[in-house]
Amino acid sequence: MEKISVLIVEDQLLIAQNLKAILMDHDFDVLETVVSGEDAIDLVNKTLPDLILMDIHLAGELDGIATAEKIRQKHDIPIIYLSDHTDSETVDRAKKTFPANYLSKPFRTGDLLRALEIAFVNAAKPAKTASTTKLKDRIFIRIDNQKSKMISYEDIIYLEADRAYSSVMTDEKEYKLSNNMRMISDQLNSSDFIKVSRKHIVNINRVTGIDGNMIKLGDKHEVQMSKSYRDDVMSCFNLIK
Structure with missing residues (x-):
């Protein structure tokens, strides 16, 4: 363990x-x-x-x-x-x-x-959030001091903690943000995003396979799942043996 x-x-x-x-x-x-x-x-x-x-x-x-x-x-x-x-x-x-x-x-x-x-x-455990939100399937991401971009939840592949910063990985590009990963997850307010390690939160709808402790996210991306989170992650999927 x-x-x-x-x-x-x-x-x-x-x-x-x-x-x-x-x-x-x-x-x-x-x-x-x-x-x-x-x-x-x-x-x-x-x-x-x-x-x-x-x-x-x-x-x-x-x-x-x-x-x-x-x-x-x-x-x-x-x-x-x-x-x-x-x-x-x-x-x-x-x-x-x-x-x-x-x-x-x-x-x-x-x-x-x-x-x-x-x-x-x-x-x-996922943080409890308010029962109502302004946007339920998309979020604004600030690109610079003047611009923000609307990102659909389905386009987000995973979130990654990076010391004092965090990243949002999408099909289009990687967005570097100054907020911590937990704060972004709370803003998303969606059960589709689950924590798989202390550094990663993935969109379960983008998971295409699991190989040991590696979570496959399409053909281009994969993140490592911590053993301490494995049971919670696997409970999100139906498994046929």
Whole structure:
């Protein structure tokens, strides 16, 4: 099974080492441990972890909450806060960044593992959207500061996350956008678009075959499906054996 990748942002060395040991013992992939918000932002842009463990009080100019705010402007990555401060002001600030969870130090190993599991499972689920939309089968994509183009859903093959940006692949061309992939998916508001990995969302109507973990999208395109998403993906299709 594909390991869940985690970035640890913690400026207390012993706690960071303990967190890393716990996660590795339970088969998580610890990408790295960093001590500052600035380092965390840089590493997130390079590695796109599945989850982030974020201490609220960090070395450097940015605390954990300010760091989370900057990360969420570009990426839709679940963040679990760790803190030995549970005063109402800190908690209220943290809530505004919509964390996946908030654990008080010292925490128990079981609580940490459950928080990670819940955060990952919830992140894999489609976001709930409003019941009404202005456009149900097409969307405007901004080409530059002055121009936008109407794209039909049936012309969209897949979406791809690319660090701070994302791409919309169509029959005609690839559109590079400054929004994160989750934001675009929410705007599409269609069950035809399903997440197949942390980097890809595909239009199920464009799937022409599956070869192992490779999803074929016509003759020209294919994307790799993560094992953790495979069951959800396969449930979208009728399979005759």
